[in-house]
Structure formats: structure tokens, C-alpha cells
Amino acid sequence: MSSMSFHPVMFHSLWNYRGFVFGAVKREFQARYLGSLLGGLWSVFNPLAMILVYTLVFSQLMGSRLPDNAGGVFGFSIYLCAGLLPWGWFAELLARLNTVFIENGNLMKKASFPRICLPTIAFISTAIHFAITLALYLVFLLLIGHPPGLALLALLLVLAVQVGFATGLGLLLGTLNVFFRDVGQFTSVLLQFWLWFTPIIYVANALPRGVQSVVAFNPMTPIVEAYHGIFLQQVFPQWGTLIYPAILALVLLCLGGIAFLRLSGEIIDEL
């Protein structure tokens, strides 16, 4: 790897390729709705349907209520979406980063461009998806008369921790996945379990004590609980709880970055 620092590719900055990155994001959206009449509207309908279904099923049909009836009739729906929508981004980003090099193997082998463009494209396009979803969720909160208030400012910080965590882990797993395809399989299994070990679909205190302590180890737990606080109780997160996931995010970003930089040369040989 000693020769790598001399290589012209390393000097191409991501910025010079912003045209490619944004073009690729745009094309990804176009490709998704190519041949459809309503086009981009579908990226609004999908999350809208999701929010409506959860609201109808849990609040109206099943009459689910949170303990102490927090948030009233819509309480459970607010709770569910507050955790599930950011989780959706987390899972999508992780899954995308996992396969980002394998799927673009052909392109990487034949064209010379900064490799870091590929994870960046995955990141931006999933972020846009989440932004649309979040906007719909905020409209929904306004409509039911439960706006999040000032605590919404904290959302960006919590999201930053989540994104750092997902990016670091995704970059690490995505790089390893090129060499051992088991990693990709493992990740999809992991994500299934992970969702159920995070208090998203249930409330944490509903768990037996023993399981609660296990769930507390999950770095996504404090993140999701912070969302619950922001959207449901309209309070700022307890910052102390976020130190653990934030440190983990930093460590994973470093690990992922090192793995990517050290192995980016070998990735091409392996694909």
C-alpha cells in the first residue's frame, strides 16, 4: 500500500466529482420511477401510506395506547413512527453500504473515479428519502395537533450520531463484504434481530427486567429513546445517554475509514 499515496486517484477529491455524485443520485431516483406515470410522487405516497397504516391499525383498529395514555389517541402511532422512520433510514443505509462496492464492481473496475463517491451516493439518496418521510411525519404531527416544539432542534444531533454509527459500520461491513460475502448475509440477519432488540415496536418498560438490561446495551436504544422524547414528550434528549452511541459511532467511523482506505486497492482485485 506504500505506493497508494502517489496515486493520482488519491488526489481527485470528492468535490471534483460532485457532478457525478449528484448526477448518480438523480439517476437513481429517475431509475426507480422510470416508466411510471406518477414518477416521483411515489416517493411521497410510500411513506405516507406507512404512517397512515400504522395510525389506522394501532390507534383506531387495535386501540393501542401507551402507558399513562401519553399522546392520547395517536400516542402509539407517534411513538411507533418516531422510532421506525429513522430506523428505516438506518437499516436502508446499512444495507446499501453493505453491497455498494459489490454492486458497482463493474464500474469500479473500468472507470477511474474516487471510490468514496459510491458510499456518498448511497448516503445522499437514502438521506433524501428520509427527508421526505420526515417532512410527511412533521405534517402529520401538525395535523393531529402534537407538534414537537423546540426539542426538534435536538433531532439533527441525534440523527448525526445515528448516521455516523450507520456509516462507520456500513463502510466497515461493506468493505469486508467484498472479501467475505458472508458479511452481507450476516448483516441482513443482524438487522432483523436488531429491530426487535430496539424499543421501537414495543415500549422498553414492557420488557422483563433481564431483557431490558440486554436491550440497554444496544447502541440504537438511547438513540431511538431520544426520538421518542423529541416527538412524543416534546423534551430534549438526556444527553448523557447518547455518549455511548456517539463514542461507538466515532470508533466505527475510524475503523470503517481505515478498512476502506487500506483495502480499497484490493477491493478492485477481488471484484
Add this chain to the structure above:
Amino acid sequence: MGTIHAEGLGKFYKRYPSRWSRLAEWLDPDENVRHEKHWVLRDVDFEIRAGESVGIIGHNGAGKSTLLKLITGTTQPSAGRAEVKGRVAALLELGMGFHPDFTGRQNAYMSGQLLGYSTDEVSARMGEIETFAEIGDYLDQPVRTYSSGMQVRLAFSVATVIRPDILIVDEALSVGDAYFQHKSFDRIRRFRDEGTTLLFVSHSPSAIKTLCNRAILLDRGSVLRDEAPDAVLDYYNAIIARREVEQAIRVEEAETGKRITRSGSQDANIRAVDLVDTQSRSARVIRACEAAEIVVDIEVRRNLPELTVGVLIRDALGNDVFGTNSFHHGQVIAAPAAGSAYRVHFCIENLALGRGSYSISVALHTQDTHVVNNYDWWDQVLVFQVIPGSRPLSIGVTDLPITIGINKIPSN
């Protein structure tokens, strides 16, 4: 700008005995190496100055593609370094990355962006791309409706819309039709004349000779020759000749295979066939309209009533181009005795063939055809190339000795 400096450049691929051994190597605290290094390029040194045009020759697997990938930066070197100064445009895989469902225009944007142009830069030059590609309304049709030639047209037009400091051209161009090939070579030539450094990979000696002022011969991952194209091509011929002999032996040994390249009773036997140039050197590349000689060595194994030797030249598509034999020339060998040997020279005063690849087949028989008493028939015993000589450019399988006279006549 436009220089390439390779120093001790090498590339190996790691070969692990199994998937687990890579994991074991990664996790091993003692850092024991568990892979074999498979070198595809080794110790390559050269310096290409701005404005040079360099041809790269070599067999399949000689390391040409790897070298280009190292220069364009798609692959990282395992040893040494490749220092490239200037903007590189590589026509390695034309149309790669085209998305079939998007229109040509959208794909042109993507290719341009992949080359590092901004969206505005591509927009500003879209008209130029459109004019050069000449694909008309297809530009706004999905690329899946394109022929491969149209894809090449579009890809070439995008890649070369801005003159690069270094242009790397692989065989990809041969996909296009003759008209566009001509047009694209014109553009390449113009770039070269304007100072673009050209790196050109081809199996066609004539293309290298006309475009390049230097050639690098790669063989089994290292540089064998790096000098004027003429000298390098001569050397390359020698290698081809050597390989051909090996190949011929192999084909002959695999006689049970489907392709019978050798038949006959072997009562008389073709021992060797060679093509030699004006200096009586064995050659596999001949300039059009120069003299050449097909030399056939024969061994007679039984007393025969008579013996005719015939040669047949065919083009790359297998069409007969020219054939004759000693019977028609009144040179039948009468009653050759067992154990005797002959060397027959077919002296061609003027090899009036067009540029391209041709094969020679040789036959030993009685009378005027090999249908009666076929002693030995050796199909495609050797292959040779004809490259343009000093004569004016022509096309076709033959280069007729022609002169043109133009007289002004009174107009009414």
C-alpha cells in the same frame, strides 16, 4: 502535462488456497503469508514524454490491460509507481456504465460526469457530442434500442469532446463501422498533432505503424522492447513465428481433436514452412507489394511416381485469395526416391495483397489437385500480416499496381 512515468511498476493478484486462508491470514497475529503472488506485470519502467504517441503490443495476457488500468488508476500497483501528469481520457471499454433504460443524452451526462466533467461542462458541449456522434434522434431514445456501433459512437464522442492531455485507446474502437472508425482516428490523429500524448493498444501492426512513433512490446508481464515501431514489430514477428511453431506442434499432437489441420498419407511429408522477406529473414509481417518467399521443406518417405507442391493463401475470413502449385508451373518433381528431401521456393516478386491477416496452407500430391493421392495437406500452417508499404493507400484484399492519369479535356 501529458507525461507518464512508470518506475518498477508491478502488479500481482493474491491467490489464496481457500476462502478461509484469507481470513486466517488477516487474523494471524504472526502475520504469516498464506497467499501466492500471481504477477501479471513486473518491473516495468518507462518514461513517456508529452506529445509522444506510443503503441503497446503483446499477446493476450501479456499485461497490456493491466498496464493501462494502472495508468488510468482503476487498479493500484503492487510494486513501484505510475506517475501520470495531466487529464487522462481512456477509451478502454466504450459504453461501459451505460444504463440501458436511460436515453443517450442522459447517459452522455453520466459518462461525462464519470470522466470528472461538471454538469455545466457537459451541457455546454452537448451540441458538439451530438454532431460528432451522428446518431440523430436516437440521442433521446433509451440506450437499449442502440446498436453496438451507436453506443461506440456516443461513448467516443463524449470521451473525446474535450481534448485530454493523455488519450488511451484500447481495441474498443474496432467495434464501430468503417466510416466512424475513420472519423474517430481522424480525431485521435488531430489530438496527437495538437500535443496530446497517445497510448494506443492494438493487435494491428499497421495501426501502430501509422499512429505511433514508439512501441512497447509486453510479453508475460514485462517490457521486452521499447523503441521505434519498426524494430519492435520485427521482434514481435519473431515471437509470433516461435509461438506458431509451438502452436502447430500442439495442434498436430491433438490430432484426435475436431479440427483436422493435417491430413494425407504422409508418404511425402511437409517438414517446415516459412515465409521470408527480401532479406531472407523469417517474417510474419510483410509490407504490401514487397517481395516475399514461401519456403517449403519436404521429406519423401516412399518412392513416389511424381510429386506436386501447392500453396494456398487465404484471408482472415477463410476466402481463397490466391493458390497455385508446381504442376501448373511445369515443375513436377519426377519420381522422388524414398529418403530424399527437397526445399521448394515460391518466390513472390510482388505480394500485392491489401492490409490484413492471411494464412498459408501447403499441400503435397500428384497431378494438379490434392484429390488424387493426397500425401500431406497442412491447413493454415502459418499466419502473416500485410501492412501498408510505401504505396498509396488502398483498400481491399489486393493492392493492384495502379497508376492514375488525369488529363484536362476541353469542356463544352
